[in-house]
Amino acid sequence: MKTVSGKLLPFPLALLLGACATPGASGHEPSGAGNPAWLAGARVVELSHPLTPEMPLFPGGTPLGVKVQGTVEHDGYYIRHFTIGEHSGTHVDAPAHFAPGAATVDQIPPETLMGPAAVVDVTAQAAQNPDYVVSPADIEAWEREHGPLQPQHLVLIRTGWAARWPDEKRYRNADAAGVLHFPGLSVATSQLLRQRKVRAVGIDTLSVDPGTNATFEEHRDFLAGGGYHMENLADLSMLPPVGAFLVVAPLSVKDGSGAPARVFAFLPSKE
Structure with a gap:
């Protein structure tokens, strides 16, 4: 996982500061949020994988294609042309991906593309069972310890699957019949998260649905409720259960069903 210490990224600072001042999961302000100036020295953790032609893809996905169009030596500048699928690499699923007439990726309200992270850790369960399905009980256990989920939350599911990236065979984990095996969420969990009105759900696997689910019930449920997904997130181990800001x-692809994304977590400095 890549970190950029003590450096703020180009982003509307006033919006970020205001959002950081919202109460945290337990009804109290996250560490450092009472003084928004903590962002000036924040640690920034990147939660997205670099796009490469070799990166793992969901079956049928479009790989990154790159063609050099100009070089400094020959043309005086370096430029390339690239093609990529909307759902390749670390990416966002817009509501329109499974909900006709819903918001496309360029229509996702900017204020919902940020918020406090609620990190639900199921690495132990996934290590024992690659088909582990995150249940409402997992979410409720997080809430008992950290307080109720709030509408401003972005819920991240840490399964530990990012350790398999970029080995496509291990990351897909397909059996002899071609069925994929990796953790994901149940429809009941999606329904619970929609009841909490959280902004988004992210996961460190190929899909928020479990690999064995070929009908994408979680996608159909959660995206129809107006939220969005983040898939193929990088290692989430540096994030605490509460206290990070995403x-x-x-x-911003016009009419896009989704798009590759960079995802950043801001953490208070340890100093």
């Missing part, structure tokens, strides 16, 4: 930056 900024999600998908490409």
